[in-house]
Amino acid sequence: MIEEQRLEHPNDPLHGLTLKKILEDLHAHYGFEGLGWRIKIKCFTDNPSIQSSLKFLRKTPWARAKVEALYIQTFAKQ
Numbered sequence: 001m002i003e004e005q006r007l008e009h010p011n012d013p014l015h016g017l018t019l020k021k022i023l024e025d026l027h028a029h030y031g032f033e034g035l036g037w038r039i040k041i042k043c044f045t046d047n048p049s050i051q052s053s054l055k056f057l058r059k060t061p062w063a064r065a066k067v068e069a070l071y072i073q074t075f076a077k078q
Contacts, residue, residue, distance in 0.1 A: 026067065041063050
């Protein structure tokens, strides 16, 4: 289903993905230590959790943009 949605919007690699899914995939790939090293924000370095990171990222557009860019850089080639 998601692959079909991506075919409908080929210019948007994030179409059909939620912020939670993006963060879960990045966390599974890098862990919070790796995320904190790649993106210098406290939600990844100081007592991190998925929920606290989601809360911060939903309120902070510049940080969300960095997370989305890392997702594209990491997974768009696959």
